[in-house]
Amino acid sequence: MPSRTVSHGASGRLRGLFLVMVLVFLEGSVFTVAVASSDQHSPITAHSGSHKATDHGSHNNTGKAFPVLDLNYENVRVPFEISLWVLLASLMKLGFHLVPHLSNIVPESCLLIVVGLLVGGIIRGTGETVPPVLDSKLFFYILLPPIILDAGYFLPIRPFMENLGTILIFAVVGTLWNAFFVGGLLYGVCQIGTESSSILSRIGLLQCLLFGSIISAVDPVAVLAVFEEIHINELLHILVFGESLLNDAVTVVLYHLFEEFSGIGSVTLLKGFLGVISFFVVALGGVLVGVLYGILAAFTSRFTSHTRVIEPLFVFLYSYMAYLSAEIFHLSGIMALIACGAVMRPYVEANISHKSHTTIKYFLKMWSSVSETLIFIFLGVATVAGPHDWNWTFVTVTVILCLVARVIGVVGLTFIINKFRIVKLTTKDQFIIAYGGLRGAIAFSLGFLLNKEHFPEREIFLTAIITVIFFTVFVQGMTIKPLVELLAVKKKQEAKRSINEEIHTQFLDHLLTGIEDICGHYGHHHWKDKLNRFNKKYVKKCLIAGERSKEPQLIAFYHKMEMKQAIQLVESGGGIKMPSAVPSTVSMQNIQPRPSTKPAPERAIPQLSKNKEEEIRKILRTNLQRTRQRLRSYNRHTLVADPYEDGLSDLFLKKQKMFQIEKKLKEMNTYLTVPAPPPDSPTMCRARLASDPQAYSIKPASNKVPMIQVDLASPQSPDSVNLLDEFGQANQQEEEEQGLMMKPPSRPREAKKPSEEDEAKDQQRLMRCLSDPGPSADEDEDGAFLP
């Protein structure tokens, strides 16, 4: 979150001022919304005093022929209200982070629900009817998809796949267990525990089971909102979050099944069997639809190299279409969305430009953030709106049963799962998984969708659902952070991925595949390897444009890393030293093997010059390394007089300069060095900013990029490049004079050309990076919601 860098004295006052402004705006907007959505069409002038929208003060035009200023609110009513709600949500979000310490104690979701309650209360307090904002259509088609797409696109594939078995068992078996346990026991309680005339005893078994299935699903929105703030380790996060995503299929099937059954009123075995089949159809069908759209999106992105501006649009559109298409057939839309995002991501990212990638990332984050805020506020408002039917027995039993079912389910399943896992789940892990099973707005919306005729007890259900949601979000959401601290659960490791780890991850993959082959055992490394090979051979060729289809993963990772380092370097103001993860003074020089240990290069030159050259080199290197810090003050007149002929002193000098340049270039090229890819490779195309109308032109030898300055002795520094020329010329002359071979003169030319090219390309790349603020430090593609 951006922190305000205002001086201390002013910041307090500014904050206060801002908060006051927010509150005033809140008041005004609430009134506007309340009045605007009321069904009465009372003359607007009656409310002119309290309206911001009617601040015109021109209502005295009675009977005039032409109204100079007119008021027509009806035209803009709907978009106006929507914008007002979104604005309210965003201002709230801002406001919370201005109040010190508040966001540490109370999770944002709780605060937002409270705001929603307040808004609902205010609206009701003014006597208007509260608008039914959490409409199911709005929720499922507008508010939910961005959050799920954000989760799916940035899903960390590796940990997800590694734990897929566990996640599936929790999602499917766990949800089923919860649904039947809660539904069944609730029915039992309703029948037995209450008098036969009370309303509860009229609730049938199917209705109870339906209620159970609605209330038992862990909600991804709530989980995301709470878990994002507690930063637990990756394994637990992916387990709970994965479960919340994948249980959608189960929920959809159970919901439709029981709704169908209660409508008809009878259950047959055949129908039950069909229910099981429909589960597979729903789940796998959803995934299939998602994969299909994902491949389409990847394929489309292959051709977008000339229209970079609309690249992000394709990603969003195809994903949304996948969601809607799945919903048409009553398949699991959430799973379709996840599958689409996860499948298209590696290919799309290889094809689109750097800027489009950033755009996608920021848009997704923005939309999902706004959606989440709105959902919680609406939850609060809908709570106030009612209609409610509070029944003590029902509600308390529901809450207790939910908790109990969750705990038993998690413990029981972990016992079975641990037999098959390599990394076992400890008791602490189980506790967090059980405690993190939060319910949220999906349950409410599903309840809201219930048909009043088939379910006369709809209000009781809604009240109970809201109570459970409030309980889980408030009580569990607020206490999970201190509990995590108390139990000393392993937290997320903050350090970023190093190149060594990447190398060893790949190495291990191949090693384990090899060992499996030797063992004769077709384990999952073997199949993963086969899938990778299939991917590389066929799929990548189709879906990725140009050169990038052949780029191995290690090299892609390295490119990414060096890009980040370049951005970091430029943002930190430049300097000769590369910023590295660990501040140290180690440089490339320290790891290059000593020249004396290298065998002298075999060359066919006259004996005399070879010896001389070696000695010159030795002396130069020892001198250089000792005087590295003092290079700036180097002056040809202070050079140690060498025992050789005077004619060689020039050669001496120039060779030293050349070595200096080479060394500097080598250091500089540590990270910016992957030898410039061929001019038309996608890397360079992307660097050319096809999408940007103002193409960045390469400014030769610009002083804005400090690190490329090769700072030599002052009298000669502007001539650094010319020196090499001179050297070349000098050597050529000397050649003719002394019969030296071609080898020495060719070296400076080689050194010169790559340096210029590299300089130019480095500048180009840096310009491209400079134009874009770039991803924030804690948002790595590999773990976007695990910063």
Add this chain to the structure above:
Amino acid sequence: MGALQSSPGRPEYSDLAEKTGFSFEQIGVLHKRFKQLSHNEETLRRDNFNEINDLALNPIRTQIIEAFFDRRNFHQNGEGKVQEIGFEEFVVVMSHFRPPSAHMTEEQRGKTRREKLRFLFNMHDTDNDGIITLEEYRHVVEELLSRSGTLEKETAKCIADAAMLEVASISVGHMEPDEFYEGITFEHFLKLLERFEIESKMTIRFLNMDTTTLCK
């Protein structure tokens, strides 16, 4: 469970089981595989490994095979390479890939981690001098990239250089400009990969089922 009936030399198995931690059934399965690979001879040679078809597509095939013939992996404090190995050595090498048992103390976990990292280290350190030099590391990266189609030697070199730089930064921190970082010692290697959780990553599930009949 066909492995149980004919297990020649049960006492031999119990010896191995103690040494390596495998169960009797697992050793039986491995023995079957050993016999299959060696065509019922007593020892395995490099050619036997080369016959495995699936292994041919693996970029680091040579290094994996060499690891089986490396005396340092036999836990007998030997050094150098051998030309052929018996069943015992086969099982000892395989035992590096056993999953950690359910209840392990921190100390045991650390010990397992060291063993596995030692195995990896030996794979990289081909000249047995106890240090992974820049050349050896470059070789590792080149081999990794060798099957990806385009062998870009320059890039492999740069990646290895960057990796080496990182190791040096992490392990040594401060170095004078004219000091020379010899190479990655085992201690540095441990430090480098301490976050890696290698004891759970470097494992194979040794099922008790006899799957040798299913695949070559």
